[in-house]
Amino acid sequence: MSERDDEANRLTGRLSRYARVGANVSGAAVSIAAARLFGMGLDREKNAADLTRALGGLKGPIMKVAQLLATIPEVLPPEYANELQKLQSEAPPMGPAFVKRRMMAELGADWEKRFAGFDKMPAAAASLGQVHRATAHDGMPLACKLQYPDMMSAVEADIAQLEILFALQRRMDPAIDTREIIKEISARVREELDYRREAKHAALYSSVLKDEPLVRVPTVRPELSTGRLLTLSWLDGSKMLSHVEAPLETRNRLATAMFRAWWHPFAAIGVIHGDPHLGNYTVFDRDGEPGGINLLDYGCVRIFPPRFIGAVIDLYKGLETGDEARVVHAYETWGFKNLRKDLIEVLNLWARFIYGPLLDDRVRSIADGVAPGDYGRREAFQVHKALKERGPVTIPQEFVLMDRAAIGLGGVFLHLKAELNFYRLYNEEIDDFSLEQVAARQDTALGLAGLKAA
Numbered sequence: 300m301s302e303r304d305d306e307a308n309r310l311t312g313r314l315s316r317y318a319r320v321g322a323n324v325s326g327a328a329v330s331i332a333a334a335r336l337f338g339m340g341l342d343r344e345k346n347a348a349d350l351t352r353a354l355g356g357l358k359g360p361i362m363k364v365a366q367l368l369a370t371i372p373e374v375l376p377p378e379y380a381n382e383l384q385k386l387q388s389e390a391p392p393m394g395p396a397f398v399k400r401r402m403m404a405e406l407g408a409d410w411e412k413r414f415a416g417f418d419k420m421p422a423a424a425a426s427l428g429q430v431h432r433a434t435a436h437d438g439m440p441l442a443c444k445l446q447y448p449d450m451m452s453a454v455e456a457d458i459a460q461l462e463i464l465f466a467l468q469r470r471m472d473p474a475i476d477t478r479e480i481i482k483e484i485s486a487r488v489r490e491e492l493d494y495r496r497e498a499k500h501a502a503l504y505s506s507v508l509k510d511e512p513l514v515r516v517p518t519v520r521p522e523l524s525t526g527r528l529l530t531l532s533w534l535d536g537s538k539m540l541s542h543v544e545a546p547l548e549t550r551n552r553l554a555t556a557m558f559r560a561w562w563h564p565f566a567a568i569g570v571i572h573g574d575p576h577l578g579n580y581t582v583f584d585r586d587g588e589p590g591g592i593n594l595l596d597y598g599c600v601r602i603f604p605p606r607f608i609g610a611v612i613d614l615y616k617g618l619e620t621g622d623e624a625r626v627v628h629a630y631e632t633w634g635f636k637n638l639r640k641d642l643i644e645v646l647n648l649w650a651r652f653i654y655g656p657l658l659d660d661r662v663r664s665i666a667d668g669v670a671p672g673d674y675g676r677r678e679a680f681q682v683h684k685a686l687k688e689r690g691p692v693t694i695p696q697e698f699v700l701m702d703r704a705a706i707g708l709g710g711v712f713l714h715l716k717a718e719l720n721f722y723r724l725y726n727e728e729i730d731d732f733s734l735e736q737v738a739a740r741q742d743t744a745l746g747l748a749g750l751k752a753a
Contacts (some may be wrong), residue, residue, distance in 0.1 A: 442533045494527055500600040513559060520532070535593075557711055561704070572594065612729055639689075645685040645686055661720060668711065690728075
């Protein structure tokens with residue numbers, strides 16, 4: 300069989316997999332709709348497991364979207380969320396011949412000469428691409444992130460599927476208007492296809508975290524990068540979950556690193572890492588001990604206008620002091636509309652859950668007696684139940700990723716069983732906050748990285 304035939308077969312197989320996944324997604328939606336509209340019984344656990352198996356063998360953005368949806372409380376039934384959270388970031392890799400053609404398309408016919416060494420077998424395979432180890436001519440170990448072909452058309456097809464599902468969800472359960480959620484998810488997944496943008500995100504994080512000893516950011520190699528190939532320095536490290544039984548001091552150090560890696564860029568320049576998935580971090584050693592975290596992936600990064608960051612702090616201060624007007628101002632600044640007193644009370648249920656550990660000046664866990672995958676689900680259920688009686692409410696687009704990332708970060712703290720004074724960690728980040736300073740720092744940092752303000 301020729302390489303051309305082999306490639307055609309791969310494309311045919313990929314399209315066939317998309318067709319099967321589309322059928323499974325549609326089938327799941329129909330099953331949920333029938334159960335809710337006609338009172339039919341539904342084995343949701345089996346339905347969710349079938350859908351997860353279909354997604355798990357598929358390279359492409361639908362797996363990324365599924366993982367993202369699974370971490371937003373109450374967007375999906377809990378059986379589906381629990382199953383989709385099991386999706387692994389590993390997918391069937393492209394073979395050496397296929398990799399050779401893709402690298403040639405990105406760097407030209409002499410691409411191999413641009414490296415001192417390049418392993419055509421991937422070190423990791425994920426939803427949108429796979430990572431290869433390589434060595435630069437200057438001796439630097441490299442990580443080459445190579446995007447799978449046809450991802451743009453796959454993204455648009457998957458977003459279309461998602462829009463259908465969310466439209467159905469709104470008709471069945473109008474308590475939460477999900478139109479802004481689909482906008483945000485679509486925008487972020489499209490951005491993840493642009494590896495030039497991801498390179499700028501990495502440069503931005505390198506700048507803002509340069510003085511943080513607990514967090515390491517890889518170096519971008521622009522001469523070996525394109526829109527669909529991102530080459531970074533390779534950062535050695537172990538998996539985060541391999542340290543969950545380490546001494547408390549170690550677990551607290553890693554949790555502190557995670558806190559600072561997330562909150563410092565947000566408080567300083569209005570940027571968050573929106574995908575706190577455990578696969579996006581590894582643990583580096585220092586003097587034979589776990590020293591901190593490597594921050595590896597920069598595809599899902601959100602840049603916020605300074606007013607949004609100001610509202611995050613206004614809500615915190617309003618809850619801390621009982622200043623209701625400041626709380627309402629924060630919600631309105633985020634984009635919540637038609638805020639009656641009863642709706643504000645519902646939103647405060649969620650806000651007090653998210654901010655609770657940050658308002659409590661003592662050493663504590665992020666949440667007692669909660670499994671990592673269940674973090675936020677009980678509170679989300681209570682909010683959802685209240686909104687059914689008093690809603691609907693539209694979740695503003697800017698709020699979506701912030702909320703989702705906060706839940707993901709809390710899950711990491713639970714995995715690590717960390718015990719920290721989150722109040723002091725948070726207040727260290729916001730102690731000298733001012734909108735003017737954030738706006739100035741953001742403008743400078745984004746300008747140096749070649750990015751635009753939100």
